[in-house]
Amino acid sequence: MLERVAEGRTDLVFEWLEDANPVDATTGGATLIEWCAYYGDVSAIRHLLAYGASLSSLGHNYxxxxxxxxxxxxxxxxxxxxxxxxxxxxxxxxxxxxxxxxxxxxxxxxxxxxxxxxxxxxxxxxxxxxxxxxxxxxxxxxxxxxxxxxxxxxxxxxxxxxxxxxxxxxxxxxxxxxxxxxxxxxxxxxxxxxxxxxxxxxxxxxxxxxxxxxxxxxxxx
Missing domain, CATH: 1.25.40.20 (Ankyrin repeat-containing domain)
Incomplete structure (x- = not known):
């Protein structure tokens, strides 16, 4: 599933978190929130934040x-x-x-x-x-x-x-x-x-x- 997220299926983040998987999981050298930012998926980012992710992990000035x-x-x-x-x-x-x-x-x-x-x-x-x-x-x-x-x-x-x-x-x-x-x-x-x-x-x-x-x-x- 993580590989699919890295290829653009950021909607799968919802399923990933519902299955009690870690919010800070990484794939392809980036975290889930970084992949969601890369593809511009604000809904997925907001969901990750609700589960404890931090915008600061996106780097300088988010x-x-x-x-x-x-x-x-x-x-x-x-x-x-x-x-x-x-x-x-x-x-x-x-x-x-x-x-x-x-x-x-x-x-x-x-x-x-x-x-x-x-x-x-x-x-x-x-x-x-x-x-x-x-x-x-x-x-x-x-x-x-x-x-x-x-x-x-x-x-x-x-x-x-x-x-x-x-x-x-x-x-x-x-x-x-x-x-x-x-x-x-x-x-x-x-x-x-x-x-x-x-x-x-x-x-x-x-x-x-x-x-x-x-x-x-x-x-x-």
Whole structure:
């Protein structure tokens, strides 16, 4: 049964505990509550807590950063309600939960961003530049970016708009002097995203189409 929990069947935790098995059992190098957090199963976590498990076993700040990274908005909300610090930015990189969430465009990311901002997450927090980050599971280093910089490259338009409405500054610059508009340009995001991050003298023509469309041209009668 424990192997099945580790493979995603966290619902089996209920049966495991009803059979008087230990709440602190481990499998695959992790405890039951850690597996439930990995899969974002808040109901199973609450059940484990009722049987004596502790959120502190999830690690620093209840591993809110991990929940944000994996897109588990329900777990993020639950952990924040239990006292996890939504502005915690540990380690040499000073990577906040918002930074951890904004590594891919997804509906789950949008939900996590919403939950964090509503819980008081600071949208203009900057990371320490030049530090290795595991957020992309690759050889990558930080640039002193804000959550809006990451959203410009990897987030959805909805997340970008919500960050700005929460007070994120479009003009803020990373260690290289680049704004989120620079990042959105590097990653060749769609026109609505480009328009949302434009500021000052930087404007997007209302009839703008992609360079691909311009280069293809079109037949004229």
């Amino acid at each position: 591993d809110l950063a991990g929940a944000a990274f994996h897109g588990h908005w329900r777990l993020v909300e639950f952990l924040a309600e239990q006292g996890a610090n939504v502005n915690d930015a540990p380690g040499p990189a000073r990577e906040s939960p918002l930074h951890c969430a904004l590594v891919r465009p997804a509906t789950t990311t949008e939900r996590v961003v919403s939950v964090l901002l509503r819980a008081g997450a600071e949208p203009n927090v900057t990371m320490e530049p030049g530090v290795e980050t595991g957020a992309f599971m690759r050889d990558s280093r930080t640039c002193g970016e804000t959550p809006l910089h990451r959203a410009a490259a990897f987030g959805s338009l909805a997340s970008i708009v919500e960050l700005i409405e929460a007070g994120a500054h479009r003009e803020i610059r990373d260690v290289n002097g680049d704004t989120p508009l620079t990042w959105v340009s590097w990653y060749q995001r769609d026109t609505p995203v480009l328009r949302a991050l434009s500021f000052g003298e930087h404007r997007v023509h209302p009839d703008r189409e992609s360079m691909e469309v311009y280069l293809v041209g079109r037949p004229v009668d």
